[in-house]
Amino acid sequence: MSSNTLSAVLEKLIHRLCLNDFPCGYGTWRKTKGSTEGAETEETDALLDLLSCPHSPWRQDGSWSPQTAALRQLAVLTPERLHTDFIYSYFTTLHILDKGVSVVDDGLLKFSKLEELVLSANKISEIPAENLPSTLKILELRDNWLSALNSLTSCPPPRLQYLGLSSNSLGSHDVVCHLTGTHWPQLVCLDLSDCEFQNQQALLDALSTLPCLRTLVLEGNPFTLAPSYPGLTVDSLPRLSYLDASRISPEERCSFSSLSKITDLIEDRASATVSVGRVRGIPDPSMSLDENAPDFPVITYGYFITYEFLSHQTVDLCCSQKVSESKCDAAHVTEDIFSDADLQSNKNLSKHRTSKLTWAECMDFSDTQTYIVSDLGGLKRFFNQGLYLTLEEEKVLSWPAASEDRKGGKEKESPIKSGSTKDKDKKKKSVPDLVQDAPIRRTLGSVHVPLQGLVKRGHKVDVLCDLGTLHTESELEATQSLEKDLGKKIKEDKKKEDKESKQRGGSGTKQKNTAAFKGRGKGNKESETDVHTDNSVSVQLEPLTVELSVELEKWQSAAEANQLTLPHKSKQPDLS
Template structure:
């Protein structure tokens, strides 16, 4: 069954020509320029001393061209139009007979149809007998038949389509083709490697296979080595480009190559990788990445929000802070402290503002993060890694470094395209003194009191009979975990020419619930009423001094309450994160641990 007409290249071609209005004012033939197309007018021009007769409603070519080029003219092309459209409009003014009927097919040297939802390259394209460049990027083409391509083609660009098989294209490809662009498609080896040989593309100079799914570096290089005229090659974004020896092996295996992945190959680089092509044992189908996490800033001081109630046994509260990130399951080496998955429990409301622009999804809590993860394509076999817990400080230095070895290159590519989720987690532990039951404590206290009276009657107890106090044992409750900030870090740059992604994740200013401060001693005294006994004057003055002293200490410690005349800006919650893709000839096994520096 034939595809709908609107899905074909020829249909998109004619629709585009109608949009250009090559036969309407100020282009084409009409009353506005009819005498310029008349043969008698041409003969009149050839006679010296005679002037051309011009009708009142006729415009000169210069005026018509000005209507096309003036940006304020209603007939001017929009700024996003390409030079080809401008050239056709000007041709329709200066030589309108060239764009009438079948003559227009002879005008085209370049055809650019981008983002028109084209699905099929049909036989109508063969009418463009002088076509040299065909650009069909950002469409929906999955199959290319070489029988429908003009034999004069020198450039064929099919970037951002759905091409998954080259068999039909390579049945009888254009013999003069010099550039073949197949980036951002669905090609994968080794079934497609056999179509990239000099027998099919003898004049190929430039080849773009970026962001496909080629994984076998040895097999692909073996096929490409037959392309003697190949000078420009783009393979970045493929899983095989993540192998540490990728670039060096290609540079040494293809000595005539001038540009690899948009980077010029110089003599120094060739000398550096000389002989690597013969060391095939170094070509391992695995990638090595190092994750480093540096300083955390902007965590509120937890001691300022603790409630210290009077006449109550308060627990011992300890806080620790860590950073979590997602990564693929695999072999991990290097400096690491915890590789187990964790579960985050949310126990309080924390609002994160001004998220980093690199984060694609802003999530206030881990539960929201898990809900959004179900909607997005999730990388399989990914888990959460945790840095060691650190106590609170104005600047918490994680000093974390972990090396990951991944053999699933296709899965790693999907992971880097998706990015990783980085979170800052607070863990609170309540520790209580281990005591007997309250009833037993009361009985014990009563007996101790009676015994004390008896002992006092008899006299003081000798030191050798006094029992030594045992250290207080603490019973810890299960830890309470709270996500202070979370966001996504984009890692797609590692699929291109970048070997390092270093960023500061900005989770914004934390707005937490303000804890209720316990009433002061003066407020408690006021609630007792006038009829109750008041404290002596000396004791009251001592209490006021103690309260003032405590308030002074709290004001110094709590940065959220500045003194009069001062305005302290709150510090946003940030964490330094970087991921590095290890390349050859780096000594990946003997790298020293380096601190993460904050990017400028």
């Protein structure tokens, strides 16, 4: 018998119960009526205590079946009853989780009274229905390797009321026809979460034939990202009581009434709106400017946010986008459709950049972009991976148009500074034309934003992104300069000490010099600390934060669906 078969795993688990060994079963350890009392015998109550005592070495893990504890007690009280057929028929529930089972063989039929079978997190790719006991009422196959249901529906257990198929690759059209009332006449609860179903309408047509279905779990499937979910499901399955662990209220059912009749307006697409709000925590760049600096260059700072989003088509809803921004600085819109495999290589990610804002203690970008995505499977994978948001600073140096000698960092003295005071006043009034250098950009911070909440039981994610604490530009330059000077000084001191050591010679002198150098090194460290204390600028305590929200469009009623889909049908191109 192969070790990866279900019956082989069950045999091992039953053997570990030690039903015929101490303290169970027959043996010299049992005190009977005709036996002579001795130190080697135990009372029945003492034997039972050994089965359940937390620190007993004979206590067994019975999590794979709630019947194990009672069966071991029977092995102490009435061991004569525990023949093979009795043991198999005693089990009504089996939970075999993550045991490497890949084959459900006919050995399972020995469990003639089995009602609940849980085989989650195994390697099962096929379930032969003829190997399942006819008494089965609950079958859980979560997180296996199933891709088809042909063998399971050939002669399914007639009394099955619960079927769990979540986290299996069952999204093909061929699977849908095996989820009908013809195969499952008694099915009350069905779990199809994370099964990669994309065609919502086809699946609902099949599920509507299940006469006893009352509880349904569909979360995690790509089509649940569409605006029509869950409304279309609620209206298509009038007998349903619970959807994705939530009770369907009468008001909800009424609001979605007749939604299933406008299927010609329903598309397998998603609409996601990304909003960037207020940013706080950026140090004032003017604090790093020297008051005695020359009038030119004129330094300006701008701030913007970038992120990448999966997109087939983008609708710009940002009222604050500046027309003066160049096209490359505005939203990057992608209207090509890419394959699912391209997600890993980021070929179908559209990079969006907000408008630039000048510094303020609180900068409100009010940037909103809506992305229309028809690749629902790709969108689900994107949400599971999350979004990366980056805040950047753009520094621009501007010079008078007449200035030509700015090579090598030597700027020509501004004409504003020469001449009399009257000339100065005249020239200040007439501001010269400025020529801008290429912008200098630096990243102030980047953060990963998890979006898994949009895949399951949520249509909106609000995040206050924390990008850490920033320092001013002068702080960074001072720190870098300080580190460079200290490093140079330490190298010079070491070189000097090595030279003196060679000239003096002698081990004793060398030791003294070494000690002296160590003392100097200590002094250098103290000096370094002092410099840091004296020259450092006060640290910006407020963390850098960015407000971000991602919201999926969800219809709240059939009337809203009519209002939203008709304009979309008439105005938006078909990208699929």
